Amino acid sequence: MAMSKQQRAAVVAILVAGLLGGAAILFSGKGGSAAGEAGHEHAGHGDEDAHGKADEKAASHGSASAPAASPQAEGKPHLIALTPAQIGQAGIGLATAGPAPLRGSVDFPGEIRFNDDRTAHVVPRVAGVAQSVPAKLGEQVGKGQVLAVLASTALAEQRSEQLAAQKREALARATYAREKTLWQEKISAEQDYQQARTALEEAQIAVQNARQKLTAIGATENAGQGKGGGLNQFALRAPFAGIIVEKHLSLGEAVKEDASVFTISDLSSVWAEFVVSARDLDQVRVGESVTVRSSASDTQAEGKVSYVGALLGEQTRTAKARVTLANPGMAWRPGLFVTVSVLGAPAQVPVTVAADAVQQVDGQSVVFVAVPGGFAVQPVKTGRTGGKLVEITEGLQQGARYAAANSFILKSELGKSSAGHEH
Known part of the structure; x- marks a missing residue:
């Protein structure tokens, strides 16, 4: 049967549509590799933004374990x-790194102690019973101030001995005067005059001996200690001005002559004691300059080594040393822990x-160096320290400008920047 032209055209159209549909199915079955390559070629010819969006979309449909993009x-x-x-x-101050004379130092842990040369353990020197104890613990007392009043039978006997010696001296003096007159008038023999003079001298020696016994124990020669006093009353007085740091006497308490009842210390001067090992003895000598710093505050003082022990401890193998410090404001209290820095000889340091x-910063020493637009963090290595200066052995050159005052502000800003960057 013969087809017309219109029928043949319709058949051709159907065949072409079928071929195109088969081709589309064939390409989609092969996967996304060909499409990706075509897309890549298309992006390479001028659509890079579209390629970026395609990658993001592909990543969102990809494996969940794929890492996200990170800064370089x-x-x-x-x-x-x-x-x-x-x-x-x-208020950040700038300074220039440069050479300077520097005195190295060696640090020793120490402790403030009483100055033993100005500390007294007060003992009564006579046995007795406390009748009154006006002194109080922690009180500032003056030289000669009464600390306690004791009733002592031993003191009563010594005062009685002195009174008897004085009476005998008075009698011997009168006898001597009479015998001297009789001898001069040739009424009595010279022998009687010589015996009277000898008796007077012996009486004078007895009085002097009794007086010295009372002086040795710090007692007055006169009987009694004020109105109503007796031969047995003894006033215990402060040997010098100071503070009562220990008290071991109460009203009515019986004490022995060698009992330490008060400890008085003049805290206007104290000792900073420290121990020195054998290897450091060459650097610690009497007269060396030191700096003493408090471990509890910013208090510090300058001084000199006043004593270095000649012997090493049998167990510790260390020697004791000390610094005598003036303490006018009572800033250095006994028992305070301190650091004693013994300064060495000055030496010229290049930087x-x-x-x-x-x-x-992160356990490393750094200096903030001035650069255009701000400051750069410069790691450094430090050497000797002396007072307000520190030696830089590595990381900084002479002439470099750095933040000297308030550099901690830059450290704080560095911490803030680091925290913001991590977020």
Whole structure:
């Protein structure tokens, strides 16, 4: 049967549509590799933004364990951006690293102790019973001030002995005067005159002996200690001005002559004691300059080594040393722990910075160096320290400008920047 032209055209159209549909099914069955390559070629010819979006979409449909994109450089910032106005407002002072004479030091742990040369353990020196104890613990007393009044039978006997010696001396003096007159008038023999003179001299010696016994125990020669007093009353007095740091006597308590009833110390002068090992003895000598710093406050004082022990301890193998410190404001209290820095001989150091300029960042010493636009963190290695300066052995050159005053502000800003970067 012959087909018309219209029928043949319709058949051709159907065949072409079928071939195109089969081709589409064939390509989709092979997967996304061909489509991806075609897309990549298409993006390479001028549509990079579309390629980026396609990658993001593909990543969202991909494996959940695939890592997200990260910045190229992670870590703490090493530059702190500040304008000159901000630097001035923060009070950050600049200085130049350079050479300076530096005295190295060796630190020793120590303790403030009483100055034994100005500390007295007061003993009554006569046995007795406390009749009154006006002195109080912690009280500031003056030299000669009455600490306690004791009733002592031993003192009564000594005063009685002195009174008897004085009476005998008076009688011997009168006898001597009479015999001398009789001998001069040739009424009595010279022998009687010589015996009277000898008796007077012996009486004088007895009086002097009794007086010295009373002086040795600190008792007065006159009987009694004020109105109503008796021969047995003894006033225990402060040997010098100081503070009562120990008290072991109460009203009515019986004490022996050698009992330590008060401890008085003049705290206007104290000792800073420390121990020195055998290897450091060459650096610690009498007269060496030292700096004593309190472990509990910012208090410090300058002094000199006043004593170094000649012998090493049998067990510790260390020697004791001390520094005598003036203590006018009572800032140095016995029992306070201190650090004693013994200064060595001065030496010229090529690069030094202010001690306040060195900060610790992540366990490393750093200095903030001035750069255009702010400050850079410069790791350094430190050497000797002396007073307000620190030696820089590595990491900084002479002439470098750095943050000397208030550098801790830069450290704080560095911490803030690090925290913001991590977030």
